[in-house]
Amino acid sequence: NAGVTQTPKFQVLKTGQSMTLQCAQDMNHEYMSWYRQDPGMGLRLIHYSVGAGITDQGEVPNGYNVSRSTTEDFPLRLLSAAPSQTSVYFCASSYEPGTEAFFGQGTRLTVV
Amino acid sequence: AQKITQTQPGMFVQEKEAVTLDCTYDTSDQSYGLFWYKQPSSGEMIFLIYQGSYDEQNATEGRYSLNFQKARKSANLVISASQLGDSAMYFCAMREAPRAAGNKLTFGGGTRVLVKP
Numbered sequence: 026n027a028g029v030t031q032t033p034k035f036q037v038l039k040t041g042q043s044m045t046l047q048c049a050q051d052m053n054h055e056y057m058s059w060y061r062q063d064p065g066m067g068l069r070l071i072h073y074s075v076g077a078g079i080t081d082q083g084e085v086p087n088g089y090n091v092s093r094s095t096t097e098d099f100p101l102r103l104l105s106a107a108p109s110q111t112s113v114y115f116c117a118s119s120y121e122p123g124t125e126a127f128f129g130q131g132t133r134l135t136v137v
Numbered sequence: 138a139q140k141i142t143q144t145q146p147g148m149f150v151q152e153k154e155a156v157t158l159d160c161t162y163d164t165s166d167q168s169y170g171l172f173w174y175k176q177p178s179s180g181e182m183i184f185l186i187y188q189g190s191y192d193e194q195n196a197t198e199g200r201y202s203l204n205f206q207k208a209r210k211s212a213n214l215v216i217s218a219s220q221l222g223d224s225a226m227y228f229c230a231m232r233e234a235p236r237a238a239g240n241k242l243t244f245g246g247g248t249r250v251l252v253k254p
């Protein structure tokens with residue numbers, strides 16, 4: 026059972042490049058979220074979704090876009106990468122509020 | 138705005154002893170939820186325990202228990218009989234109440250625990 030799958034696991038980008046971080050879950054969860062974790066810190070919410078076609082901004086949305094065309098997938102797009110976006114990115118899904126959020130393994134992104 | 142505070146950046150604990158990790162929160166919501174996650178050096182986020190604001194009993198999961206003091210807005214994690222594998226970062230997190238907010242979590246800064254043999 027896959028759970029939440031994130032790809033890629035590691036990525037190096039040059040400043041100004043764009044890319045998409047992929048997130049897929051096979052648990053039929055409605056709720057999905059993207060977080061970033063900077064060194065020595067807790068996770069901060071970037072964007073979230075409460076179902077297909079519904080997304081909203083979190084605490085640190087600038088420089089990122091999301092869409093949710095299916096229940097399974099919730100990609101995160103970096104529009105024009107900046108060194109400040111160097112971080113570890115986690116995707117999470119959950120069945121409903123107040124239940125365990127299942128996290129992917131994370132994507133370690135470095136922007137040079 | 139919600140806020141989670143973990144005041145212990147790091148702590149040592151002797152193997153087989155119990156350890157308490159502090160977490161205080163700030164919210165004006167009446168309905169909310171509190172989570173604890175473990176992050177080992179490998180980086181994954183592992184769910185440990187959940188407490189709802191209306192739950193009357195403190196949550197327990199195996200060696201983990203949550204000391205929930207609503208009036209003091211604290212949700213401390215107690216790990217009993219520490220094991221070497223408990224060495225990790227521990228994060229306290231809070232969920233917003235409205236269903237429309239999904240399962241948005243606000244995280245504290247974490248506490249690093251190192252278990253000594």
